[in-house]
Amino acid sequence: MRRVSIFGSTGSIGQNTIDLIARDPGSYQVVALTGGRNIAQLADDARRLNAELAVTAHDELLDDLRAALAGSGVEAAAGRTALVEAASRPADWVMSAIVGAAGLEPGLRALEQGADLALANKESMVCAGGLMLRTARAQNARLLPVDSEHSAVFQALIGEDLSAVERIIITASGGAFRDWPLADLEKATPEQAATHPNWDMGQRITIDSASMFNKALELIETKEFFGIDPAKIETVVHPESMIHALVGFNDGALMAHVGPPDMRHAIGFALHYPQRQKLPVERLDLVKLGQLTFREPCEKRWPALRLAREVMQAGGLMGAVFNAAKEEALDAFIAKQITFPRMAGVVEDVLTSLSSQAGHNTDAITLDMVAEADHLARQAAAAVIARKA
Ligand code: NAD
Ligand code: MG
Numbered sequence: 001m002r003r004v005s006i007f008g009s010t011g012s013i014g015q016n017t018i019d020l021i022a023r024d025p026g027s028y029q030v031v032a033l034t035g036g037r038n039i040a041q042l043a044d045d046a047r048r049l050n051a052e053l054a055v056t057a058h059d060e061l062l063d064d065l066r067a068a069l070a071g072s073g074v075e076a077a078a079g080r081t082a083l084v085e086a087a088s089r090p091a092d093w094v095m096s097a098i099v100g101a102a103g104l105e106p107g108l109r110a111l112e113q114g115a116d117l118a119l120a121n122k123e124s125m126v127c128a129g130g131l132m133l134r135t136a137r138a139q140n141a142r143l144l145p146v147d148s149e150h151s152a153v154f155q156a157l158i159g160e161d162l163s164a165v166e167r168i169i170i171t172a173s174g175g176a177f178r179d180w181p182l183a184d185l186e187k188a189t190p191e192q193a194a195t196h197p198n199w200d201m202g203q204r205i206t207i208d209s210a211s212m213f214n215k216a217l218e219l220i221e222t223k224e225f226f227g228i229d230p231a232k233i234e235t236v237v238h239p240e241s242m243i244h245a246l247v248g249f250n251d252g253a254l255m256a257h258v259g260p261p262d263m264r265h266a267i268g269f270a271l272h273y274p275q276r277q278k279l280p281v282e283r284l285d286l287v288k289l290g291q292l293t294f295r296e297p298c299e300k301r302w303p304a305l306r307l308a309r310e311v312m313q314a315g316g317l318m319g320a321v322f323n324a325a326k327e328e329a330l331d332a333f334i335a336k337q338i339t340f341p342r343m344a345g346v347v348e349d350v351l352t353s354l355s356s357q358a359g360h361n362t363d364a365i366t367l368d369m370v371a372e373a374d375h376l377a378r379q380a381a382a383a384v385i386a387r388k389a
Pocket of ligand 1: 038120203204
């Protein structure tokens with residue numbers, strides 16, 4: 001039996017992970033499940049999967065979780081410390097699917113105790129890619145991408161020589177406002193931004209898809225994960241979301257990863273790697289599909305793409321600054337304090353004011369340094385938002 005833990009088990013990725021694990025109960029022993037405010041879901045899953053431990057991120061919900069787990073034998077815990085402690089419990093495979101920079105430390109702890117880490121939490125690579133890779137290497141633990149684009153690139157690179165890679169193309173659906181007139185974006189609401197044409201995901205990543213901050217994070221994630229020169233990383237708008245990424249080699253070959261928009265493919269690939277096993281995803285009928293289309297991304301509509309290039313260029317702790325500023329701007333948009341296009345303005349102002357965070361030697365970056373850069377960026381973002389609000 002493989003010992004597995006799922007961080008962010010109540011979310012979209014977490015539930016898809018549970019779907020796969022629950023189909024094969026004899027193969028897994030669930031160590032820890034963690035969630036936020038959805039105590040009923042957390043407790044239900046913990047009972048059903050006979051988990052050793054369930055953790056809510058919120059201290060004040062400990063009594064509710066205890067009550068929901070009464071008589072089940074599942075241990076209940078709450079709060080940040082408990083979350084990090086849960087990540088230190090020995091496991092063979094851990095899913096990192098908390099949203100935001102909050103997912104960094106649990107994932108890092110899981111790697112430190114030698115677990116293979118399936119990484120949906122792209123923010124970990126954006127904020128501390130070098131640290132994640134170094135820790136995995138030191139522990140001989142596998143770091144496996146779960147973001148669909150990065151899983152696609154990872155799969156296209158199996159058996160290949162990285163030095164033969166000419167380019168990596170990350171596709172983007174374009175999100176909710178792909179076809180809106182630019183002038184209408186000022187009036188876009190969080191509810192409108194939180195609908196996605198193809199993927200069913202958490203609220204935050206869905207809004208980030210509309211602004212392409214999600215794609216911006218993914219460009220940085222690509223650079224960090226594969227150690228690829230940013231000049232070789234491209235993005236293309238692909239409204240059908242069937243091709244997740246393409247890798248171009250120096251002989252002109254372009255390898256595309258094609259599949260329906262169902263995260264259980266990337267999650268299952270990371271779960272079974274290095275084997276391939278049958279997964280419950282739809283098999284594509286190419287004739288029914290008919291055609292796939294591509295467009296150039298417009299940087300006026302999606303300034304986040306330009307900012308990502310600047311962040312990749314700057315290096316150091318600018319990824320952590322970028323992510324934290326983006327999280328604060330997103331919160332302000334969701335709270336209707338700023339407009340949809342203003343999010344990019346806030347992030348750009350923070351990047352400018354904290355440009356001193358660039359240039360750190362990536363090999364020397366520690367969790368404390370990332371936390372400090374994150375803190376400074378949130379402070380700076382709050383000031384920018386307050387000034388303009
Ligand atoms: P979600 O909002 O559906 O779920 C997030 C999970 O994290 C929930 O379990 C929630 O309780 C928990 N959580 C939220 N804030 C927390 C905090 N501060 N501390 C501890 N736990 C917290 O999000 P999601 O869509 O499942 O995305 C999870 C991660 O996977 C994100 O990093 C996202 O970018 C990435 N990702 C998601 C998808 C997708 O299809 N949903 C695809 C690619 C990558
Ligand atoms: Mg993705």
